[in-house]
Amino acid sequence: MHPIRKKRLTIVLFLLVGVSVAVALTTYALRQNINLFYDPSQIAAGEAPVDVRIRAGGMVEEGSVQRDPESLKVEFKVTDFTSSVLVEYTGILPDLFAEGQGVVAMGRMDGNGRFVADQVLAKHDENYMPPEVNEALEKAAGKRAAMPGATGESSAGY
Amino acid sequence: MWQIFHKLGSPKWFFGIASTLMPWLLVAGAALLMTGIVWGLVFAPQDYLQGNSYRIIFIHVPSAFLAQSVYIMMAVAALVTLVWRMKLADVFVTAVAPVGAVLTFLALFTGAVWGKPTWGTWWIWDARLTSMLILLFLYFGVMALGAAISDEKSSARAVAVLVLVGVVNIPIIKYSVEWWNTLHQPATFKLTEKPSMPAEMWVPLLLSVLGLYLIFGWLACLRMQTHILAREGRTRWVKELVQARGN
Numbered sequence: 001m002h003p004i005r006k007k008r009l010t011i012v013l014f015l016l017v018g019v020s021v022a023v024a025l026t027t028y029a030l031r032q033n034i035n036l037f038y039d040p041s042q043i044a045a046g047e048a049p050v051d052v053r054i055r056a057g058g059m060v061e062e063g064s065v066q067r068d069p070e071s072l073k074v075e076f077k078v079t080d081f082t083s084s085v086l087v088e089y090t091g092i093l094p095d096l097f098a099e100g101q102g103v104v105a106m107g108r109m110d111g112n113g114r115f116v117a118d119q120v121l122a123k124h125d126e127n128y129m130p131p132e133v134n135e136a137l138e139k140a141a142g143k144r145a146a147m148p149g150a151t152g153e154s155s156a157g158y
Numbered sequence: 159m160w161q162i163f164h165k166l167g168s169p170k171w172f173f174g175i176a177s178t179l180m181p182w183l184l185v186a187g188a189a190l191l192m193t194g195i196v197w198g199l200v201f202a203p204q205d206y207l208q209g210n211s212y213r214i215i216f217i218h219v220p221s222a223f224l225a226q227s228v229y230i231m232m233a234v235a236a237l238v239t240l241v242w243r244m245k246l247a248d249v250f251v252t253a254v255a256p257v258g259a260v261l262t263f264l265a266l267f268t269g270a271v272w273g274k275p276t277w278g279t280w281w282i283w284d285a286r287l288t289s290m291l292i293l294l295f296l297y298f299g300v301m302a303l304g305a306a307i308s309d310e311k312s313s314a315r316a317v318a319v320l321v322l323v324g325v326v327n328i329p330i331i332k333y334s335v336e337w338w339n340t341l342h343q344p345a346t347f348k349l350t351e352k353p354s355m356p357a358e359m360w361v362p363l364l365l366s367v368l369g370l371y372l373i374f375g376w377l378a379c380l381r382m383q384t385h386i387l388a389r390e391g392r393t394r395w396v397k398e399l400v401q402a403r404g405n
Binding site: 005009015027031034035038057093094095104119120121123124126127130131132133134135 | 325
């Protein structure tokens with residue numbers, strides 16, 4: 001390669017490395033702000049500020065959704081399978097909201113470890129499948145759950 | 159090898175190659191894209207959770223994919239402009255920047271339309287959405303900077319530097335969903351693993367992505383030819399070409 005071109009190439013590479021380092025440091029410094037939400041573990045560990053509007057995200061725990069029959073008030077637990085946080089919300093939930101689905105709730109922590117949300121968004125995962133496949137999967141899972149004796153016995157028997 | 163590389167830089171040579179390539183790119187691209195989109199929108203099965211609204215993926219993913227690929231191609235061309243001072247590389251950057259901007263806008267727009275029923279909001283300032291918006295502004299910046307400087311050579315260099323600086327945004331878009339907590343889900347298509355959707359969904363998606371690549375190739379050739387004619391208007395070969403077409 002021509003020496004002038006080699007020199008230009010080096011300058012361009014230096015430019016790229018410099019910009020990358022600058023951006024990496026900036027995003028690293030701002031990572032708390034770039035993270036859209038706090039995990040339940042972070043909240044349990046006290047990393048999330050109290051009485052400041054924050055977002056909490058995770059899975060809606062199975063069997064934790066309790067609806068108030070008189071109003072639109074809902075209570076559910078959001079979990080990341082290590083810790084969970086109780087969320088209280090009054091309003092209409094998105095269509096995709098269900099137990100076992102991801103959500104991101106916006107609101108603030110009250111002093112007693114409850115998260116009072118004023119907005120709940122559903123978080124979709126990267127998995128897509130036709131309804132028949134899902135039914136088949138659920139049926140298979142249901143069968144396994146319905147026969148705990150079978151698996152229990154075999155493990156106990158050995 | 160350098161010989162071919164330098165020959166590639168000749169606008170006249172490229173003009174001829176582009177003319178022969180374009181019909182093939184258009185026919186193959188349109189066929190693939192139409193198959194992919196019709197298959198995806200009409201014949202692919204519903205999603206178990208989202209029903210029909212997931213079908214916007216057949217427009218959203220190809221345009222988001224291309225929006226980022228086009229920027230990477232522009233960055234390679236910018237490197238060539240800065241190091242080898244090849245005119246054709248700058249022609250490529252100025253010709254495809256508006257195409258990239260349209261694709262980015264399409265990705266953001268379809269994402270918002272899908273986000274409203276699925277997430278419950280049109281827009282959220284999460285890392286993926288924000289970095290994609292920055293990409294749109296980068297495209298606008300490249301277009302504006304190119305148009306603002308009238309001298310061809312200094313405009314080419316300034317644009318190339320901007321494009322190269324902006325390329326750091328691409329890995330941020332790609333990995334934003336892994337580095338940070340975002341509302342946007344991680345990629346369904348991965349290079350190393352099999353996609354997290356059944357074949358009757360990902361095959362049409364793959365077809366429309368490939369089709370859009372070819373259509374982009376066609377559009378890039380077309381726009382580059384126009385730019386070459388405008389820039390090389392004074393040269394003999396362009397005058398001869400115009401005369402030959404005129405008769």
